[in-house]
Amino acid sequence: MEKEITIYDLAKILALSPATVSRALNDHPAINAKTKVLIAEKAAELGYRSNTFASHLRTRKTNTLGVIVPRLNSNFMSTVLAGMEEVANNFGYNLLISQSLESELKEQANAKTMFNSRVDGLLVSVAYDTDSFEHFSTFINRNIPVLFFDRIMNHPQCGAVIIDNEQAGYDATRHLLDQGCRRIMHVTGDLRRNVYADRLEGFKRAIADQNLPTGNRLVISTDLSQEAGRAIAEQIHQMEEKPDGLFIANDLCAAICLQALKERGYVIPKDIAIVGFNNDPVSQVVSPQLTTVFYPGYQMGKTAMTTMIGQLNGTKLIDHLEPIILRSELIIRRSSIRLEKS
Amino acid sequence: MEKEITIYDLAKILALSPATVSRALNDHPAINAKTKVLIAEKAAELGYRSNTFASHLRTRKTNTLGVIVPRLNSNFMSTVLAGMEEVANNFGYNLLISQSLESELKEQANAKTMFNSRVDGLLVSVAYDTDSFEHFSTFINRNIPVLFFDRIMNHPQCGAVIIDNEQAGYDATRHLLDQGCRRIMHVTGDLRRNVYADRLEGFKRAIADQNLPTGNRLVISTDLSQEAGRAIAEQIHQMEEKPDGLFIANDLCAAICLQALKERGYVIPKDIAIVGFNNDPVSQVVSPQLTTVFYPGYQMGKTAMTTMIGQLNGTKLIDHLEPIILRSELIIRRSSIRLEKS
DNA sequence: TCTTGTATTGTAACCGATTGCATTAACTTG
DNA sequence: CAAGTTAATGCAATCGGTTACAATACAAGA
Numbered sequence: 096m097e098k099e100i101t102i103y104d105l106a107k108i109l110a111l112s113p114a115t116v117s118r119a120l121n122d123h124p125a126i127n128a129k130t131k132v133l134i135a136e137k138a139a140e141l142g143y144r145s146n147t148f149a150s151h152l153r154t155r156k157t158n159t160l161g162v163i164v165p166r167l168n169s170n171f172m173s174t175v176l177a178g179m180e181e182v183a184n185n186f187g188y189n190l191l192i193s194q195s196l197e198s199e200l201k202e203q204a205n206a207k208t209m210f211n212s213r214v215d216g217l218l219v220s221v222a223y224d225t226d227s228f229e230h231f232s233t234f235i236n237r238n239i240p241v242l243f244f245d246r247i248m249n250h251p252q253c254g255a256v257i258i259d260n261e262q263a264g265y266d267a268t269r270h271l272l273d274q275g276c277r278r279i280m281h282v283t284g285d286l287r288r289n290v291y292a293d294r295l296e297g298f299k300r301a302i303a304d305q306n307l308p309t310g311n312r313l314v315i316s317t318d319l320s321q322e323a324g325r326a327i328a329e330q331i332h333q334m335e336e337k338p339d340g341l342f343i344a345n346d347l348c349a350a351i352c353l354q355a356l357k358e359r360g361y362v363i364p365k366d367i368a369i370v371g372f373n374n375d376p377v378s379q380v381v382s383p384q385l386t387t388v389f390y391p392g393y394q395m396g397k398t399a400m401t402t403m404i405g406q407l408n409g410t411k412l413i414d415h416l417e418p419i420i421l422r423s424e425l426i427i428r429r430s431s432i433r434l435e436k437s
Numbered sequence: 438m439e440k441e442i443t444i445y446d447l448a449k450i451l452a453l454s455p456a457t458v459s460r461a462l463n464d465h466p467a468i469n470a471k472t473k474v475l476i477a478e479k480a481a482e483l484g485y486r487s488n489t490f491a492s493h494l495r496t497r498k499t500n501t502l503g504v505i506v507p508r509l510n511s512n513f514m515s516t517v518l519a520g521m522e523e524v525a526n527n528f529g530y531n532l533l534i535s536q537s538l539e540s541e542l543k544e545q546a547n548a549k550t551m552f553n554s555r556v557d558g559l560l561v562s563v564a565y566d567t568d569s570f571e572h573f574s575t576f577i578n579r580n581i582p583v584l585f586f587d588r589i590m591n592h593p594q595c596g597a598v599i600i601d602n603e604q605a606g607y608d609a610t611r612h613l614l615d616q617g618c619r620r621i622m623h624v625t626g627d628l629r630r631n632v633y634a635d636r637l638e639g640f641k642r643a644i645a646d647q648n649l650p651t652g653n654r655l656v657i658s659t660d661l662s663q664e665a666g667r668a669i670a671e672q673i674h675q676m677e678e679k680p681d682g683l684f685i686a687n688d689l690c691a692a693i694c695l696q697a698l699k700e701r702g703y704v705i706p707k708d709i710a711i712v713g714f715n716n717d718p719v720s721q722v723v724s725p726q727l728t729t730v731f732y733p734g735y736q737m738g739k740t741a742m743t744t745m746i747g748q749l750n751g752t753k754l755i756d757h758l759e760p761i762i763l764r765s766e767l768i769i770r771r772s773s774i775r776l777e778k779s
Numbered sequence: 780t781c782t783t784g785t786a787t788t789g790t791a792a793c794c795g796a797t798t799g800c801a802t803t804a805a806c807t808t809g
Numbered sequence: 810c811a812a813g814t815t816a817a818t819g820c821a822a823t824c825g826g827t828t829a830c831a832a833t834a835c836a837a838g839a
Contacts, residue, residue: 101796113796113819114798117797118797118798125817127816145796146794147555148795152488152795152823157490172510173508173511173514173536184550189554191533194522212489212531321718321721351722357724376719380693382723443826456790460828467787467788487826488826491827492825494795494826495825495827
C-alpha cells in the first residue's frame, strides 16, 4: 500500500503499452472489450488511482468548479450547497467552496484563488457591497463560464438562477394588506443587490395597488443583521406614527426584531404584524411563529449546478442566458394573522 | 488575454532558461536579486500564472486540504469553516469542502473523492453513524495526515481538536441543580460520538455529586432534530413523574422542544428549566431566551487548520498527538433561571 | 599565474496521462 | 491469392514546472 502505481506499471505487468491502458481505463471504443476487463481488474487489484494532475495537465480541464457565497452559515446557503454537491458529485466534479463574508475585497481574493486553481466554471452569489464586475471578467475573458445564483449581477454572458423576488415581495406585502395593515414598513438590505431591490419593487407595487402612499419613509435599508433587528425595534418605538405591519427581508433579523418589540410591550400581530423571508428554522422557533417566504434552496443548488455542467458539456447553448426563475411560496404563520379566515 | 503564458515564454522573452525563471518565481536563493525583479515584472506584465498541475505533478503536493463535515448548515460549522479558511488562505492552501449529511456512506464517498483528489491532508468531523475507520486508514497508510475536530475518532496517529464536553456537560447540569432542579432529563445524540458521550458523562457526574440517582431512565438518545424536539415535549407530557430540568445537547432541538412545551401549557423555567448547547442564534430568539454552552467555533477552525499545516510543514511533531482542548463557556439566560441571585 | 571558491545560470531528465499517427494482425472480397 | 478493410494496439511527443547535476564567470588567495 505504499507506492503509487501508474499506467506504466499496469502496462508492464500486463505486457501492454501505456496508451492501451490509458484508453482502456477511459473506455475508449477502439480497445477490445476483453482487454478492458483485464486491465480494469488488474487496476482494481493493485489499487491504481489516476493521477489527476497528469491528466489535467494534459487535458487542460480540472473537473473542479468554484463556488463563492457570502456566508456558509445560513440554512439557505448550506441547503443550496447540498444541492450543488449532489449534482456535481454525480457528474464527477469537485467543488472548491469559499465565503466572501459579505466583503467585495474578500470576494475578489476568492475569485483570484479560484482563477489560479483553474476551475472549469464559477458559481457565485455576490457579497453585499460588490460593485465591480472586474474579478469576474477575468473568467469571461478566458471563456470560463460564470453563473450567478440568488444574488446575481446582470451580465450578458453570465447565467443566473433566482426566484421571483418582486413577486415574493408583492405577495408578502399583499398578505399584510389583506390582514388589514395600512402602514407597512419594509426593512431591506443593500439595494444594489437584486434580491433586495426586487423585493422592494414588489412591496411598492402592492402598496400602490391599494392606492396607499408609497413614499420611502417606511423603507429602511440595513445590513439585516441581528443588531439591525434590535435597532429597528428601537426605531419603531421612537416613531410617532408607528407601522402596523412589518416586512423584513430576512428571518433571523425579523425574529430578533419581533422579540425586541415584544420586550417593549408590543403585541404581535395585533399591534404590528410581521413577515420575514427565507423560511429559516428560526422562523418556527419564535413565538408567535413567523410568517415567511419559502426559498427553494436545494432546488436552486441543483438547478444552478445542472445548468453549469450542461454549459460545460456543450449540452446547453452558451448564449441562451435568460435567468432561470424558481418558485417561492408565502408561508403564513401566526405572526401576521390578524383576521380569522371567514 | 487569450493564450496562457508559461515559464518557457518568459524564458524566451528574457533570454534566460526556464530553470532560472522557475527558481526566480519561487524565490530561490541562488538567483540574483536583479534577475528576480526582472522576471517578476515581466511575469506580472504578461499576466503569467503558474500551472498548478504541472507543479503538483512534479512535486507531488497539491496544496489542497479536504474538509468533511456532517452538515454545513449550522452556525457552528460555518463558523469553524470561516476560521479554517482564514488560516488556509494565509498559508496558500485551498479547501475542498463536503458534507456527509450525517451518513457514514456519504462520508466514505467523500473521503474517497478527497483521496483521489490527492489532498495533502484531511480534516474531519465525523457523521452521526460512523463506525468504521477504514475510509480514514487509506490516508494514514499513505502518510496523509488526518485531523479530527469536534466529533472525533480516537486513533493514535490522528490529531484532534475538541472542547471539554465532559466539563461542559457537568457545568450545564450543575447549573440546573443549582437552580433547584432535582429531576433532570438529558436529551442527547448518538452515544458513539464523543461529544454526546462526554456530555453524558459530565451530566452523570454532576448528578452523582449531589447523591441523586443516576439511572438511565432520564437519558434519551435521539437524532437531535427539530422533530425530536417535538417528540420529547410529547414524551414529557405523557410521563407520570415529569422532569423539572432539561438538558438538551443541541440548541435548535432545545428551542423547538421549549416551544412545544409552552404550547402544552408548561411554564419555562418554572415548571421545567431548560439548557441547550452551542449558542446558536436561535437560542437568543426563543422566549424565554435559552441558556446554552458557547462553542468557540472560529477558534476551533483556526486551531485545527494551524495544527494541520504545522504538521504538513514538519513544524509540529507528528507523534505529539494529544487532543487540543479549547475552552467553552456556559451562557446563562432566562430559560433556566428559577432562583434570583442572592 | 594557477588554483580554489562562490555566485549565477543552464541542461536535461523527470512527473503520469493523453492522443495523433503509425503499425500489425485478422478478415473480406473480387 | 492479392488488395483492401477493419480492429486492436504501440510509438513517441506533449502538457508546464521542478531539480539534480553541470557549466560558466569572476574574484580571492597562494
